[in-house]
Amino acid sequence: MDDVTLVGIDLGKHSFHLHGQDAKGKAVVRKKLSRKQLIEFFATFHACTVIMEACAGSHHMARKLAAFGHTVKLISPQFVRPFVKSNKNDFVDAEAICEAASRPAMRFVTPKTESQQTLSALHRVRDSLVRDRTKTSDQMHGFLLEFGISLPVGHAVIKRLPAVLAEHPLPPRLVTILERLHAHFKYLSEQIGAIDKDIAVQLAEDDLGQRLLSIPGVGPITASVLAAEMGDGKQYGCSRDFAASVGLVPRQYSTGGKANLLGISKRGDKNIRRLLVQCARAYMQRLDRQCGRLADWVRAMLTRRHSNVVACALANKLARTAWALATRNTRFDAGARAMPA
Structure with missing residues (x-):
């Protein structure tokens, strides 16, 4: 052997x-x-x-x-x-x-470190708790609606559920069920808050995470996920490769020498893609307070493209910027030329 x-x-x-x-x-x-x-x-x-x-x-x-x-x-x-x-x-x-x-053009996955795996597990637990909290909130909304009580959308009204129950005559058994759901909702919210604090502490000790936070629109959750999943970014040949790995580049269906580009491919990690699109939308909502080349590019795009298209294009640019910060050991400069789309 x-x-x-x-x-x-x-x-x-x-x-x-x-x-x-x-x-x-x-x-x-x-x-x-x-x-x-x-x-x-x-x-x-x-x-x-x-x-x-x-x-x-x-x-x-x-x-x-x-x-x-x-x-x-x-x-x-x-x-x-x-x-x-x-x-x-x-x-x-x-x-x-x-x-x-053995194929010469094969692409490989870089093994994660223990810290990356631990941080990834923490995020998966948080996502699971968020889904459970949303499900619990929807159940309470649904049960109350069956008895003619329509509450506004959102978690804020759930926090004052005891006051809502006191204002309406409801069957005692239903009140008991809603109180149990409310207690479970509070428990889930506490657990999510504790995990958010853990993520913030880990992010404060991570140099890459702090540099990713300098990207406009990127918050602690997105920066932490990118630091855990992307690492130093050296497994990707260029910024476009990383954007393509999370499905933020056009899907291509070309033949006969004719290029045909469709919508985004939606390949790879959908959680990272979702977070980057949310970051893009958050940036666009505060566009009137933004300055620099990136803001000028977004304003120019909005004059000729739908906001959904611009959000995906901006998410692509944020992904490429994150890769550049990871590989070049730099911070985001609002006045610098943005990564090309």
Whole structure:
């Protein structure tokens, strides 16, 4: 097995399937190992290139194997699927991973650090709590509407629900249900507030996060998510590559030498894309108080394009600006020339 240069691993919860190839692409290794056996195997194996699909446990495993001196690369599952042969099984998947990784033009995913993974988990918990709070609020609105009480939209009126209940005669059991929902709503709000404080503390200690906050329209949540998901940005060749990775560039359907550009592709992380579009809209709402080249560009765009189109174009520009700040170790300058769209 000394001639093995490339090892593909099909990850699982308890079992891992390995497919090793030599420099000529000939299969040399074919093993099924447990998690403990996998660590022991690579701890004594000679340095080689290890390829895995980017998934939940791949980043931890990548850090583990890299500590043994191996070169670890993660590949998106969508790029592996075309190389899977018929009669799919775990060994065939591992072979397909090797085949996909051997392509010279293949794109890979940069493994996350522990801090990036932890921050990403914190954001996912926050998103889950926000969804639960919205669901709880909608339930209270719906139950009250069934009894002829229509409340204004928003969370502010939910906070004074006890006063609303006192003003209207309602069945005692319904009041008990609404009080339970209100208590749950308050608990969720407290948890979201605590997570926001944790994010603010981590962001204050992060140099990249502080530089991302200098971008107009970008707040703590967006800056924290970008710092966790983008990192130093060196895995992208240019700013347009990062904007394309989050689906903020036009979708192309060209043939016969005729270029046909459609709407944004909506690929990649939809959470980052949503946050950047929200940042763009927040910037546009305060456009009368903005100055600099970026503000002039937005005003010029609004004279000839719909505000929704401008919001997506501005989100694209914010994504490219974030990449530039991450890779060049700089801060946003409102007077500087904006990144081209």
